[in-house]
Amino acid sequence: MESRPSRLLDLPSDILLLVLEQLFDDTKALCRLGLVCRSLWHLSLPFLLRTVDLSSHNDGRQHEQEDEFHPEIHADYSEEYRPLSLVTRQRAFLRLMTNRPDVASHVRSLTWTLVWVDFDEEGLTEIDLELWNVFSRLTNVHQLDLATLHQIAKELFIRRNPSRLFPAVTHLRLLRWVHRGLVDAIISSLDSTELHTPSFDCLQDEGAFSNGAPMSEDVAKTHARHASNVGLYERQRTGKACVFPGPMWTPLRVLSSRRCTPLTKFKLRTAPFDMNTDLRNYFTCFDETVRFLSTVRQTLKSLSIVFGENPIICDQTRVDTARNHRVTFRRWNIILAADFLRTLLLVLSHTDFSSLVSVNIQGFHVLDTAEPNEVQNMMLSDIRELSRGCLLAPWQRVTRKAKRKFHELFEQS
Known part of the structure; x- marks a missing residue:
C-alpha cells in the first residue's frame, strides 16, 4: 500500500x-x-516562518525594581515571567537563518526581545554574534515588535548593529530602553510612505557618551540636566554631545521630515517622570510629537497618547517621608504634564484632523489636583481654556486617571 x-x-x-x-x-x-x-x-x-515570536516582553508584567520617588523600572529575565528556553529557541532560529539564508525572506512578522544571554551565562556565544547578520536578511518583515533587556549593557557587540534594518516595516512597535543606533537603523531604513502604524511604548534613550560607549548611572545623574539644548540633535548625531537617559524623541524628528502619507494610527506612551533623567528629553519629545502630528493630520484616524503618570504624586495615603523631595517631584510632574498637554491641545484645536475618529489621551490627572496657588504660580489657567475649545480632548477625559498602572510597561498594548 x-x-x-x-x-x-x-x-x-x-x-x-x-x-x-x-x-x-x-x-x-x-x-x-x-x-x-x-x-x-x-x-x-x-x-x-511567516510569523516569528521569540519574545518575553508581551507576556505580562516583568519583575521590576521601583524606588518610591524615582521609579526605576527594569525588566528582569527571571524564571517567573520569561518563556522557558527563550534564548535557546532564539539561537535555534539564528542557526536556521545562518544555515539557510534563503528562507529569511519568508519572515513577515517578527516579535523579538533582545535578551542576548541566559541569566546564568557570562557572555555571548558564537551564534549570538550572528544576530545582526540574520536581522539584516529579514528584508520582508512588515510587522516588527522589538524590545530589549540589558543584562550585558557593556558588551560592545550589542551596539554594533548594521546601519539599515527591516526596510519593509509598515507596522512598528518599539518598547522601553533601546540603543539609539538600533532605532535609527530601523527608522531610516523603512519607507515612510508605507508606514501605517508606529507605536513608541515608553521608548527610552539609554545613556551614551559621544563615542557611543554606554554611560554609567552616576554620570547620568550628575550631568543630565546641565548641558545646552542648542543644536542638540545635530551635535549628538555627529558625536559632539552625549546622549542622556530620557524619552527618545529622535524617531519622531526623523519621521516628521519625511512623508508618512498612509499613516492611520499612532501610539505614544512616555515612561513615568524620573528626576534623574534628562529633562530636555521630555520637553523635546513633546515638541517633536506635536510636529509629527501636524505632518500626518490628514490621514490619521486613531491617536493614543499616554503620559507616564506616577501614582505616588496623587496618592494621599502614602507616608510622606521626604516632604521637600516630594514637593519638588510633584512640581516637576505638574510642569511636564502641563507643557505636554498644552502643546497637544494647541495642535489638536487649530490643525485639521479631518480623518481622526478615535482619540485616547490619558495620564494628566495630576493637573486636576493642582491647588489654586499652584495654578497661579505655574501659569496653568490657560490649559483649561484650551481644553474647552478642543472637542477632541475635553478636560474631564484627559485628566482622568490612566487605566493602566505605571509599572505595567511590558504588556501588549
Whole structure:
C-alpha cells in the first residue's frame, strides 16, 4: 500500500500550497506536517516562518525594581515571567537563518526581545554574534515588535548593529530602553510612505557618551540636566554631545521630515517622570510629537497618547517621608504634564484632523489636583481654556486617571 506522505505529495503543487496556506497560523499543525518527511518539511517551513515570536516582553508584567520617588523600572529575565528556553529557541532560529539564508525572506512578522544571554551565562556565544547578520536578511518583515533587556549593557557587540534594518516595516512597535543606533537603523531604513502604524511604548534613550560607549548611572545623574539644548540633535548625531537617559524623541524628528502619507494610527506612551533623567528629553519629545502630528493630520484616524503618570504624586495615603523631595517631584510632574498637554491641545484645536475618529489621551490627572496657588504660580489657567475649545480632548477625559498602572510597561498594548 502506498504511504500517506507520497499520496499527499502527489497532489498538484498549487493545491498543496493552498492547503498549507490554510494552516499558516496553526504552528502546531505545520510542525507535525513538517515532521512527516523531509519534502513536507521544506514545503511547510516558509509558512512556519511567516510569523516569528521569540519574545518575553508581551507576556505580562516583568519583575521590576521601583524606588518610591524615582521609579526605576527594569525588566528582569527571571524564571517567573520569561518563556522557558527563550534564548535557546532564539539561537535555534539564528542557526536556521545562518544555515539557510534563503528562507529569511519568508519572515513577515517578527516579535523579538533582545535578551542576548541566559541569566546564568557570562557572555555571548558564537551564534549570538550572528544576530545582526540574520536581522539584516529579514528584508520582508512588515510587522516588527522589538524590545530589549540589558543584562550585558557593556558588551560592545550589542551596539554594533548594521546601519539599515527591516526596510519593509509598515507596522512598528518599539518598547522601553533601546540603543539609539538600533532605532535609527530601523527608522531610516523603512519607507515612510508605507508606514501605517508606529507605536513608541515608553521608548527610552539609554545613556551614551559621544563615542557611543554606554554611560554609567552616576554620570547620568550628575550631568543630565546641565548641558545646552542648542543644536542638540545635530551635535549628538555627529558625536559632539552625549546622549542622556530620557524619552527618545529622535524617531519622531526623523519621521516628521519625511512623508508618512498612509499613516492611520499612532501610539505614544512616555515612561513615568524620573528626576534623574534628562529633562530636555521630555520637553523635546513633546515638541517633536506635536510636529509629527501636524505632518500626518490628514490621514490619521486613531491617536493614543499616554503620559507616564506616577501614582505616588496623587496618592494621599502614602507616608510622606521626604516632604521637600516630594514637593519638588510633584512640581516637576505638574510642569511636564502641563507643557505636554498644552502643546497637544494647541495642535489638536487649530490643525485639521479631518480623518481622526478615535482619540485616547490619558495620564494628566495630576493637573486636576493642582491647588489654586499652584495654578497661579505655574501659569496653568490657560490649559483649561484650551481644553474647552478642543472637542477632541475635553478636560474631564484627559485628566482622568490612566487605566493602566505605571509599572505595567511590558504588556501588549
